[in-house]
Amino acid sequence: MGQTGALMQAYRSLQTQVEQHMEKLNPRPNCILADTFLLWTGETAKKFQIPRIIFDGMNCLTRMCNHVLYFSMVYESVGESELFVLPGLPDHIELTRSQLPFAFNPRLKGMSDFNEKLLASESEAYGIVVNSFEELEQGYVDEYQKVKGDKVWCIGPLSLCHKDESEKVQSLALAPESSKRPFIWVVRAGHKIEKIEKWIDEQGFGERTKDRALLICGWAPQLLVLSHPAVRGFLTHCGWNSNLEEVCAGVPMVTWPQFQEQFYNEKLVVQVLRTRVSFVKSEAFLKAIEMVMEEGKEGKERRKRAKELSKIANRAMEEGGSSHRNMTRLIEDIKNQAKIGN
Structure with a gap:
């Protein structure tokens, strides 16, 4: 504490x-x-x-x-x-x-x-x-x-209002490399960033993946990246803001919750909404990537549900949508309370 x-x-x-x-x-x-x-x-x-x-x-x-x-x-x-x-x-x-x-x-x-x-x-x-x-x-x-x-x-997803731990990270990085698929890796390792960058250079990771990987050290425009039509999947800790951005973009996720309510959020997107794939250990990450990217029936259904949720999320924020109505309902409620107070 x-x-x-x-x-x-x-x-x-x-x-x-x-x-x-x-x-x-x-x-x-x-x-x-x-x-x-x-x-x-x-x-x-x-x-x-x-x-x-x-x-x-x-x-x-x-x-x-x-x-x-x-x-x-x-x-x-x-x-x-x-x-x-x-x-x-x-x-x-x-x-x-x-x-x-x-x-x-x-x-x-x-x-x-x-x-x-x-x-x-x-x-x-x-x-x-x-x-x-x-x-x-x-x-x-x-x-x-x-x-x-x-x-x-x-009243969400509020992200639509803005349209305009080093060893473990290293082991996870090898999974997208092994998948033979193009990927973006955003490295935000805090005080360990220098150690990660050194590993990328010394182990030849950047050189080996340069033709199909984009490595970003520091902040990246997550919502902009997720909205790109080339993005087919996303690894997330299941923070709620990230979950909402992924829903809005219609992108399937691989979940990796770490603490607090992230485990609740994982249950929602994996078990209830069925638009995400969960993995527990780093060695299972490669399998999770293949599940998200697969072209079979299950993969197509997962992407279809993700796209449908994206459309629903956007409609919710439009005039007449559920979140728009709730905002109106909230404003009217406060107005009524003000009248009673006066």
């Missing part, structure tokens, strides 16, 4: 400045829309007597998984690597304790206390805005609406 605690302290330091700024505004705001981890915004909303709406950059499946885990405590009776079923969900979802977010790890000092404060803060919020769209996870949207009393607004 060291760096996390420091980040939370930095978040709290914003409260006074924000409230001072709000005091000067004329007219006053009708609501506060804040990230779920900014707990102090609940106090600010009470002070100014306006509703507080939480923004969550994840999805309703993640929300429902956390909800059933918190109230069922089903994970407490199983071993670290033992699979268990999350009860009460629209689909049969299995996880292990080692795949759960930090909030469900009792060994992390201070996490339980923070989680209790987070849940209390969320229960006091007027509603929640989610970066997802109804057609992507309708069953989980419906279930979460029941939990939150219909105060859930799915």
Whole structure:
């Protein structure tokens, strides 16, 4: 909790400045829309007597998984690597304790206390805005609406608003090389970037793949790359923003979740939507690439579902689409609350 605690302290330091700024505004705001981890915004909303709406950059499946885990405590009776079923969900979802977010790890000092404060803060919020769209996870949207009393607004994918660990990385790099297919490898290894670049040079990886590979060290325009018609597959850690960008682009994925809610997201795209292929160990990466790229019936069906989801995602953001309607519904709701307050 060291760096996390420091980040939370930095978040709290914003409260006074924000409230001072709000005091000067004329007219006053009708609501506060804040990230779920900014707990102090609940106090600010009470002070100014306006509703507080939480923004969550994840999805309703993640929300429902956390909800059933918190109230069922089903994970407490199983071993670290033992699979268990999350009860009460629209689909049969299995996880292990080692795949759960930090909030469900009792060994992390201070996490339980923070989680209790987070849940209390969320229960006091007027509603929640989610970066997802109804057609992507309708069953989980419906279930979460029941939990939150219909105060859930799915307004994504927000990425459509912008149209205009070294050894393991090294072993993974050999899989696309062995596949004999053209590929793009974006290397973002943080403080280990120099070590990766040295390996690429010394091992001759760049020279061997220069005729069919594009190596990018640093940032790359992911959405632009995914939208290119030549891209047939993508390796992802299953961060939700990346998942949404892949859905919008209609590109099948190979999933490689690492921690937190990424394991939830993998269940959605692999098991529920069936547009992705999962792999557990680096040696299985080559097989996963072939599965995503295959021309057989299963591969064609996977790409077909990915393209269909892309069309649905874009329609959701258009005028009259589900996310557009939800944004309108949210605005009208806040207007009505402002009238009641006056």
